[in-house]
Amino acid sequence: MEFALTQDQQMMREAARALHEREIAPVLAAHDADASLPKAAMLKIFAALAKLGITAPRLPERDGGGGLSMLAYGLMFEQLPPVVSIALMSHECTIARIWAETTAENRQRFLPDLLAGRKICCTGTTEPDVGSDPRSVKTRVVRDGDELVITGRKMWITNVTICDLINVSCDEGPDARGLATLRRLVVERDKTPFETREIRTLGLRQGHLGEALFDAARVPLDNALGNSGDAARMLTLTWNGNRPLVGLAAVHLAQRALDLARDYAGLRVQFGTKIGGHQLIQKNLADIETAVMTSRLLCYYALDAIDRGDRANGSSAMAKRYATSACEQAISLAMHTHGAMGISEELGLERLYRDIRMLPIPDGTNEILTLIQGRELTGIDAFRA
Ligand SMILES: Cc1cc2nc3c(=O)[nH]c(=O)nc-3n(C[C@H](O)[C@H](O)[C@H](O)COP(=O)(O)OP(=O)(O)OC[C@H]3O[C@@H](n4cnc5c(N)ncnc54)[C@H](O)[C@@H]3O)c2cc1C
The missing domain is CATH 1.10.540.10 (Acyl-CoA dehydrogenase/oxidase, N-terminal domain)
Incomplete structure (x- = not known):
């Protein structure tokens, strides 16, 4: 090793x-x-x-x-x-x-x-009524001659308001279990215009989270991706890679918080000594560093498992869930280590705190990731009987 x-x-x-x-x-x-x-x-x-x-x-x-x-x-x-x-x-x-x-x-x-970065794209799966359970998507696609017609609304989509192209998950009709048969389609905005709306959020405020409306939007048959019904498999493959990446986004924020807290502990004086000399502040710093390091290592481990071709459903779910919550606590502790200064806009830690709060949600909430890990451990699917 x-x-x-x-x-x-x-x-x-x-x-x-x-x-x-x-x-x-x-x-x-x-x-x-x-x-x-x-x-x-x-x-x-x-x-x-x-x-x-x-x-x-x-x-x-x-x-x-x-x-x-x-x-x-x-x-x-x-x-x-x-x-x-x-x-x-x-x-x-x-x-x-x-x-x-x-x-x-x-x-x-x-x-x-x-x-080349001359155009921007995104993937739209989530809908107003469909989040953690993508097999329930309601956006419908029907064939009309040599075109496909999409009707539905996508919500909470990263990049959607500035995208040139969107990969949309649609339902082609119910399968034997009554679940959506997922099909993915490429919609090019210059050829098939669609409406978008920005959603303002707590954190990542310079980013673009929004919704899109497809009102009988027509695309050529050729814009369908993969085979009918295999979209869920493709989503799972990419989600396994994405989850440790989101964990590393949390690590980025918590590392910045650690750097700020360590610097401040070496400068701020109370009771006639630098606060970094007080044992409980040293414990705060040690706890923050432990959260950053363990989160980082779990995320690297999950990514390496994917590279080795190992099954990574459990390790990638574990990495994202652990990293986003451990790093959120670490940032809170770094704010606390700054006293009142920690909550000031001037310092910038409050922005890290708002940004990290966004990360437990995309690519599987913590509850969903727990159930994925549980399924890997037990072989029992807690989502559906
Ligand atoms: C920053 C950000 C970026 C995003 N980017 C995209 C994107 O690019 N494309 C896209 O398609 N979507 C995107 N999303 C949407 C995201 O994937 C969904 O918000 C997420 O899947 C959760 O869906 P929901 O919000 O509808 O919550 P719901 O699924 O309604 O869940 C509500 C609550 O119930 C819990 N819950 C649900 N099912 C269970 C269960 N079986 N057991 C226990 N608890 C359960 C959830 O954990 C949650 O706490 C993004 C979201 C955010 C915040």
Whole structure:
């Protein structure tokens, strides 16, 4: 077993950190911290990420992708602020899904602009009445000649208000158990316009979470992805990779909180001594560091399991659930270590606290992840009899 990063892994991590400092942080800083970024700013960020190969890290290099292991991608992903990394994940895993499920011709049609960061994409599964149980989607697709007609509403979709293309999960009709037969379709916004609306949220406020309405939207038959009914399998494959990535987004935030708390403990004086010299403050710092380190290692472990080809349903669910809750507590403790200063907007810790609160929800809530891990442990499905 090897715990140290290889030289290549260190270089990749440094490259992502440097790219963030040089090309991404200035874009974020130039805009209102509480308003969604203009599309032009997001395109600038995606074009920068394309230089690192992480707009399509899961695709082979021969197809224009980064050809990266999930662990290598995770090491770079961790260096980005979540308002960027969560947008990137939505974009790049949509690319991976399209690449895996369509023809060579369609790859050429859809992917080059997305890989280069000239266009933005996303995946819409969640609906107003359908969240944790995607097999109940109500957005309907019916065939009409050589077109497919989509009717329904998608909600809580990352990037949707600024996307050029969306991969929509639809129901083709009930299966033998009465559940939706899922089918995924590509909708290109310039050819099939659809309405979107932004949803303002507690955290990740420079990001884009929104809803989309498909009112008998027509796409060519050819825009259907994969085979009828296999969308659930494809979603599971990408979710397994996404979950430890969301965990690493939490680690990014908690590491920043740890750095701030450690610095403050070395400066702030109470009772005639630096607060870092008080034993209980040292315990706070030790607890925060333990949360960051254990979360990071679990996420790396789950990503490495995927790279090794092991079944990762349990480890990736465990990594995301653990990391998002341990890091949320760690940020709260870092705020507490700052006394009243911890809740000030000036310091910025309160923003980390709001941002991390967003992360236990996408790609499986903590309850859902617990049941996935439980199913792996027992072989018993607690979702449906
Ligand atoms: C930042 C962010 C980004 C997102 N991005 C996307 C995206 O790009 N695309 C997309 O399609 N969706 C996206 N979502 C939506 C997300 O996937 C859903 O919000 C999530 O799946 C939960 O669905 P819900 O909100 O409808 O909650 P519900 O499913 O209604 O759940 C409500 C509560 O009930 C609990 N619950 C549900 N079922 C069970 C059960 N069997 N046992 C115990 N408890 C249960 C849940 O854990 C939760 O606490 C995003 C959400 C957020 C916050």
